[in-house]
Amino acid sequence: MKQFSEMQENIAEHAIAETIFLSGNAATGKTTAALAYLKTLRATGVSGNSIMILVPQRSLGIVYQDFLAKLGDFNGGIVQINTQSGLAQRMIRLFWPIIAYQTPFANPRLSPLFLNLETSQYYLDKICQPFFEKGYFESVHLEPPRILTQILDNLNKSALVGFPYQEISERLKSAWNLAPGHMHAYDEAQEVADEFRHFCYQHNLLDFSLQIEILQKYLWPSLLCKQHLQNQFRYIIYDNCEEDTASIHDIMLEWLPKTSGGLVIFDEDAGFRTFLGADPISAQRLKSVCNFVHTLSEPFLPRENMETVSNVLNAALSGERINHISGTFKHSFSHQYDDFYPKMIESVAEKVNELVSNGIKPAEIAILAPYVSDALRFQIQQQLSKHGIELAFHRPSRSLREEPVTHVLLTWAKIAHPEWGLIPTHFDLRQALTYTLQGLDPIRADLLTRVVFQSKKEFWLNKIFSVRMEVQERISHYISEKYQELLEWLITYRENPVDLDIFLARFFGEILTQPGFAFKDNFHAAEVTSKLIDSIQNFRQGWLQRNPLQIINISQEYITTLEAGVIAALYLQSWDKPPENAVYLSPAYTFLMQNRTVQYQFWIDIGSLGWWQRLLQPLTQPYVLSRNWLPGQKWTDFNEYETNQANLRRLCAGLIKRCESGLFLHYSGYNESGGEDRGPLLKAVQKILRFTFTDQEIKDV
Amino acid sequence: MKHFLNFSFSQMKLQDYIECERRFELKYILQQAWPALRSEPVILIEKQMQLGKQFHLLAQQLFSGIPESDIAQQIDDINLLEWWQNFLPFALPLTKNDHYPEYKLSGRINNSPFIAVFDLLVITKENQFIIYDWKTSQKKQTRSELKEKIQSRLYPLLLAQAGKYIRRDAPAQPDSIEMVYWFTNYPNEPETFQYSENQYEIDIEYFTNLLNEISHKFESGFEKTENLRRCKFCQYRSYCERGDQAGLSEAVNEELWAEQIENLDIMQIGEIEF
Numbered sequence: 012m013k014q015f016s017e018m019q020e021n022i023a024e025h026a027i028a029e030t031i032f033l034s035g036n037a038a039t040g041k042t043t044a045a046l047a048y049l050k051t052l053r054a055t056g057v058s059g060n061s062i063m064i065l066v067p068q069r070s071l072g073i074v075y076q077d078f079l080a081k082l083g084d085f086n087g088g089i090v091q092i093n094t095q096s097g098l099a100q101r102m103i104r105l106f107w108p109i110i111a112y113q114t115p116f117a118n119p120r121l122s123p124l125f126l127n128l129e130t131s132q133y134y135l136d137k138i139c140q141p142f143f144e145k146g147y148f149e150s151v152h153l154e155p156p157r158i159l160t161q162i163l164d165n166l167n168k169s170a171l172v173g174f175p176y177q178e179i180s181e182r183l184k185s186a187w188n189l190a191p192g193h194m195h196a197y198d199e200a201q202e203v204a205d206e207f208r209h210f211c212y213q214h215n216l217l218d219f220s221l222q223i224e225i226l227q228k229y230l231w232p233s234l235l236c237k238q239h240l241q242n243q244f245r246y247i248i249y250d251n252c253e254e255d256t257a258s259i260h261d262i263m264l265e266w267l268p269k270t271s272g273g274l275v276i277f278d279e280d281a282g283f284r285t286f287l288g289a290d291p292i293s294a295q296r297l298k299s300v301c302n303f304v305h306t307l308s309e310p311f312l313p314r315e316n317m318e319t320v321s322n323v324l325n326a327a328l329s330g331e332r333i334n335h336i337s338g339t340f341k342h343s344f345s346h347q348y349d350d351f352y353p354k355m356i357e358s359v360a361e362k363v364n365e366l367v368s369n370g371i372k373p374a375e376i377a378i379l380a381p382y383v384s385d386a387l388r389f390q391i392q393q394q395l396s397k398h399g400i401e402l403a404f405h406r407p408s409r410s411l412r413e414e415p416v417t418h419v420l421l422t423w424a425k426i427a428h429p430e431w432g433l434i435p436t437h438f439d440l441r442q443a444l445t446y447t448l449q450g451l452d453p454i455r456a457d458l459l460t461r462v463v464f465q466s467k468k469e470f471w472l473n474k475i476f477s478v479r480m481e482v483q484e485r486i487s488h489y490i491s492e493k494y495q496e497l498l499e500w501l502i503t504y505r506e507n508p509v510d511l512d513i514f515l516a517r518f519f520g521e522i523l524t525q526p527g528f529a530f531k532d533n534f535h536a537a538e539v540t541s542k543l544i545d546s547i548q549n550f551r552q553g554w555l556q557r558n559p560l561q562i563i564n565i566s567q568e569y570i571t572t573l574e575a576g577v578i579a580a581l582y583l584q585s586w587d588k589p590p591e592n593a594v595y596l597s598p599a600y601t602f603l604m605q606n607r608t609v610q611y612q613f614w615i616d617i618g619s620l621g622w623w624q625r626l627l628q629p630l631t632q633p634y635v636l637s638r639n640w641l642p643g644q645k646w647t648d649f650n651e652y653e654t655n656q657a658n659l660r661r662l663c664a665g666l667i668k669r670c671e672s673g674l675f676l677h678y679s680g681y682n683e684s685g686g687e688d689r690g691p692l693l694k695a696v697q698k699i700l701r702f703t704f705t706d707q708e709i710k711d712v
Numbered sequence: 713m714k715h716f717l718n719f720s721f722s723q724m725k726l727q728d729y730i731e732c733e734r735r736f737e738l739k740y741i742l743q744q745a746w747p748a749l750r751s752e753p754v755i756l757i758e759k760q761m762q763l764g765k766q767f768h769l770l771a772q773q774l775f776s777g778i779p780e781s782d783i784a785q786q787i788d789d790i791n792l793l794e795w796w797q798n799f800l801p802f803a804l805p806l807t808k809n810d811h812y813p814e815y816k817l818s819g820r821i822n823n824s825p826f827i828a829v830f831d832l833l834v835i836t837k838e839n840q841f842i843i844y845d846w847k848t849s850q851k852k853q854t855r856s857e858l859k860e861k862i863q864s865r866l867y868p869l870l871l872a873q874a875g876k877y878i879r880r881d882a883p884a885q886p887d888s889i890e891m892v893y894w895f896t897n898y899p900n901e902p903e904t905f906q907y908s909e910n911q912y913e914i915d916i917e918y919f920t921n922l923l924n925e926i927s928h929k930f931e932s933g934f935e936k937t938e939n940l941r942r943c944k945f946c947q948y949r950s951y952c953e954r955g956d957q958a959g960l961s962e963a964v965n966e967e968l969w970a971e972q973i974e975n976l977d978i979m980q981i982g983e984i985e986f
Contacts, residue, residue: 058877060816080720083825084818087874108773108782120785122766235777513754520748521957524950534744541745552758 013078015047016040022305023047026274027055030247030267032298034277035307037668038608041276043311045248046078048274049090052246059085063244064092065263067255067284070604075248091244095259096219099226100125103217106236110229115212123217124557129578130550131218132159136577137560138207147199150192151629156576161630162200166208166220168636171256171288173227176208176220177201179636186635188645193629200630214559227258231265241266247273251606253291254284257638260293267300275301280664283603286625286633293638314671316343321667323703327695328660333702340703346676346696352616353390355679359613360394362675363594366611373400374591375610379599379666381621385413386683391596403593405601411546412573416539419446420515421570426471427501427518428508431567434466446536447522448493449529455486459494470505472498493527511566512547515540603665610672617678617696618688623659659691720818720825723863726922730862732937733929738948751945751961764848767795767896768831771846774803775813775832795848798899806844810835819870822920828870833878841875841884843867843891852898859905864891868907869915886912 015023022044025031033041045064052062062085066072072092079090093101103123111119126134136159142148148158165183169176180201184194211221230236247270249255249263267273275297282291298304310318319336320343326333347362349355363376378391383404392402411417422443425433435443437460445456462482463473475483475491475498483491500522508514519540523530530536547569554565562568572578595602595609599622625633634654635646667674676696682688719740729736738744751757766789773783780800787793815833819826832844845863847853858864868889875884889907936943936952943949944959 056877059818080825083823084820084874087817087819087877089816089818089827104769105773105776106778108778108786121788122786239776509754513749516747516749516754517958520947520950524746524748525956526953537747538745541747544747552762 013043013046013050015043015050016311018307019044019047020051022274023051025303026272027051028272029302030270030273030275030300032275032277032301032304033307034279034304036279036310037281037665038310038314039307040311041278041307042074042250042606044307045250045274045276046075048248049075049078049082052272053082053085056086057246058088059090060088061243061245062088062090063247064090065098065247065249065255065259066092066094067251067289068604069094070601071251071254071606074606075250095226095256096222099222099230102230102236102240103222103225105239106230106233109235110225110233113229114225116215117213118215121215123215124553125222126211126216126218126553127549128163128219129546130553131163132156133550133572133578134210134216134560135159135162135203135207136572138210139203142199142203142206147203148196148630151196153629154576158200158630159577161628162204162207163218163220164628164631165200165636166204166218167223168288168631168633170220170223170227171258172290172636172638173258173261174636176204179204182640182642183632183635185643186632186640186646188647196630210559214557216557216559223256223258227261231262241269245271248276249273249297250276251278251281252294252297253277253279253281254289254604255294256288257290257293260290260296263297264300267297273301280661281603283600283661283665285637285658288633288637290638316340317667317670317672317674320344320674321664323699324663324667324695325660327698328656328663328691333699336703343673344676344699344703345673346678346700348678348680350680352679352681352683355615355677356387356390356394359615359675359677360391360398360400363395363400363613364398367398367400367594371610372591373594376594376613377602377609377611378594378596378613378615379602380596380615381599381619383596383598384683388596395594401590401593402596403590404596411539411543412576414539415442415446416536417543419443420518420540420543421573423447423501423518424511424514424566424570427504427514428566429470431564431570433567433570434471437461437464440464444494447497447529448490449527449531450487451490451529455490458482459486459490463494463498470502472501474498489527496527497522510547510551511569512544512551514566515544515547519544599662599666603662603669608669608671610670611675612666612670612673613675613677614666614692615677616682616688617676618690618693619682620688620690622662622692623655623690625655625658656691663692720827721821721923722827723861723866726862726866726919729922729926731939731942732946733934734936734952735946735948736926737929737934738951744948744951746947746951748947748950749958750947752958753960757961760848760850763789763792763795766792767799767848768846770796771799771803771831772813775807775811780804795896798896799846799894802894802899802902806832806834809837817870817874819873821869821916822923824923826866826870828867830867830871833871835879839879839882839888841871841878841889843871843889845891845893847893847895848897849895850897852895852901855903858893858903864905865911865915865918867891868905869912869919872907872912885909 019040022031022033026048033044035041049062053059059079064072064075066075072094075090075092079085107122116123136155139147139155139159143155151158165179166176169179174182180197183197187194187197208221210216211218217225247263247267252260252263252275263275267275277291277294277297282289316339319340323333323336323340323344347355347358349358359378363378366376367373380387388402388404395402418439419442422435422439425431425435426440441453441456441460444459445451445453448456451459462478463475465471465473475495486494500518504514504517509517519530519537522528523540524537525531530540547566550569551565554562599614632646634640634650678693680687725736725740728739738746770783770787770792774780784796787796812833813831815830817828817830830843831846834842834844836842845867868886868891871884871889872886878884886907886909891905891907893903895901936954940954941959943952943954944957945961946954949955949958
């Protein structure tokens with residue numbers, strides 16, 4: 012069981028009957044104090060059912076989940092870990108009958124249908140089509156899926172910040188400072204958002220923004236709902252409140268004084284999710300309703316060198332003079348330049364191997380980049396595997412469209428349903444055969460495709476026995492038999508076709524995982540298939556409940572929409588703790604949202620502007636659509652520059668606070684795409700190097 | 713039992729273990745995704761599960777203080793309406809007692825953590841603790857089948873253990889606990905099981921032995937069931953090379969729904985999805 016400091020135990024004791032606002036930098040032991048609080052509550056006999064842990068993002072609840080699992084039972088109850096969105100969904104489901112009639116929904120009698128990101132995008136795309144045809148958004152030069160996400164983002168911001176969605180465009184326009192021609196794009200986005208909201212009201216569809224709005228406007232003000240929550244949860248731990256939104260802060264401002272005790276944790280110098288609506292300034296308001304305010308300033312573990320690294324980097328990023336640097340600085344801060352990107356990856360792997368050979372556990376090493384592409388992940392995985400080191404990686408959401416297994420499954424679905432008219436290509440079939448028939452290489456798969464694929468016929472596949480014997484021999488008799496088995500299954504299936512998800516589940520169990528077929532021991536394929544089926548099932552079940560667009564064939568609709576890139580079949584990866592025996596790779600911001608430290612961090616591709624610059628979002632603006640933006644003020648290049656600078660400083664400080672022993676910075680002359688990057692992080696590092704290292708040491712920089 | 717450090721047992725998990733050790737291992741220990749069909753016909757099963765889910769929500773709403781007239785307005789399915797009309801005469805009198813819908817409970821047996829979600833817990837003025845479980849399947853299980861279910865043994869046991877935290881002044885004793893199954897399609901035939909001190913002792917021993925057995929399986933291996941009929945209704949049948957096609961189910965497996973409740977309520981934390 013975890014050991015706690017005297018200070019943490021004291022805080023825990025106090026929070027039994029008081030509410031405490033606990034602030035401090037990362038790694039000063041605030042979350043550990045919350046764990047001590049849980050232990051104390053348990054020892055005091057408080058039932059887990061009366062405790063709620065509120066976190067802004069699921070990943071931030073893992074540390075609590077693990078701790079609670081180790082504690083076992085919690086005085087007969089179960090501690091609930093919630094997010095704003097989770098809370099909203101639970102409450103809407105339960106209390107819909109009493110609030111529905113107050114809402115603008117056209118059919119309050121009907122239960123609501125929750126939309127996820129995919130289904131929201133799907134409906135919004137349908138709403139957008141007539142507007143696209145009229146030439147809307149031509150001036151922003153963006154792919155339609157990115158337009159959709161930004162319109163949804165605007166609606167979400169209006170709910171999270173708490174302003175009427177009808178004001179989105181006015182707010183954005185009032186801050187716009189460049190060519191006036193762009194302003195009509197904001198009006199177009201507003202028009203589509205209005206139309207989408209109207210559509211949701213007509214059909215009882217609840218996208219994320221409506222879920223939040225209903226919680227704020229109707230549920231929390233309802234006495235029954237409020238009492239339900241306040242009576243159930245007498246103790247609250249609210250961790251990383253600075254990463255949460257102003258709207259949930261509003262609720263907590265009322266709720267906290269009604270609790271028996273609680274701990275509100277505020278991480279100073281954070282607010283990494285501002286682009287998602289996080290509002291650290293708003294979070295500070297919670298101080299005023301807590302009985303005590305306490306600040307932890309000392310790092311929980313001694314890390315003098317890393318403090319120096321943090322200070323020096325901060326000075327360099329702020330354009331300040333770098334003062335004397337202690338001799339041990341170089342032990343915690345090293346850099347490596349390589350001419351080319353692949354070589355940089357090799358260097359990272361070699362350095363990681365050196366650390367592991369010296370007894371550092373792989374899980375104590377994190378490799379961080381501004382973005383993690385599949386190509387980057389693959390290269391690092393390849394290089395580390397040469398040294399026998401495993402890699403665990405995390406991207407907050409991943410698209411199933413990018414998985415070859417998805418293409419294979421959808422190719423078979425198209426072949427099984429020729430009436431859809433979605434003819435696969437020669438390449439699609441070759442890939443499907445390679446991935447389906449065990450032991451079939453691409454060359455023989457190509458041959459097989461050439462002899463059995465006839466896209467002009469009613470059913471596109473031929474029997475293998477109609478193929479010349481010598482060709483069958485080249486393909487091999489065993490594979491020919493398996494192909495025939497597959498074909499016969501498809502022909503039999505054609506007699507009673509079913510919905511796409513059911514087809515895939517049957518095909519998976521009855522063919523793909525049978526002896527001689529390649530999914531048999533392929534657990535990755537099983538996982539992707541499972542997630543794809545879930546995605547389609549969710550789509551179909553929503554369609555069964557409501558079919559506002561009168562879609563006749565939902566399976567066909569799913570495939571065409573997915574292939575058009577409108578829905579990405581995004582799935583949230585599970586936030587399980589990374590395995591102990593693997594080095595961890597993730598985008599830098601994702602790592603910050605895991606609330607954990609490692610001994611060593613590698614920052615790669617530090618020349619990339621991705622460390623500094625926010626994503627181009629011409630239809631939205633997270634800093635303008637915020638409570639902290641003064642209406643009428645203009646967003647200038649200066650604001651943009653200052654915000655990027657501040658974000659980079661915060662990011663670097665946040666990462667270093669989660670690093671105990673050493674930082675390795677890697678960069679290359681040419682980036683992944685062959686360009687030359689010289690972003691602000693690299694420039695700051697160069698400044699440090701000029702001051703601390705000899706000419707010989709920095710000759711390549 | 714060091715293997716279960718991050719693992720809470722539930723009636724569903726143990727029921728799976730009893731039916732097939734290998735399924736238990738694949739599903740809960742290895743968490744191996746295997747998206748084959750469990751049983752056919754899928755759409756019918758799905759529809760019945762959906763109705764079951766809706767019924768449980770309506771019951772929860774009633775016991776959370778929402779007026780019955782408001783709840784009834786949402787019902788747009790004739791079967792569900794019939795269930796609801798069957799339910800009200802049974803349920804309304806219960807609201808006069810202390811009642812806790814969707815009550816979550818945790819406990820320890822042989823140092824292993826357990827969890828349970830009761831559809832309803834009622835505490836009468838006479839200090840009787842009654843656990844209610846709503847069953848929405850078409851077919852009613854026999855009394856002896858119900859008695860043998862892990863749920864019928866585990867729920868009262870956990871309540872007996874945790875009772876002191878629910879009513880500090882008058883904690884639940886095994887003799888004051890009852891478990892009632894109420895059937896939407898057989899509203900006048902509820903099955904009641906009175907718990908007792910003696911049964912509590914028997915159950916403690918039973919679960920302790922079961923846990924020890926599971927613990928040993930980590931060394932000896934988790935065996936596939938010998939009852940091949942069960943494989944017809946298991947998603948792992950192709951994994952285990954025990955056939956290809958899913959069996960035709962005469963009745964919706966109530967456990968599928970129980971499993972969803974456990975997963976939804978305990979394991980899932982909502983996520984901001986943008």
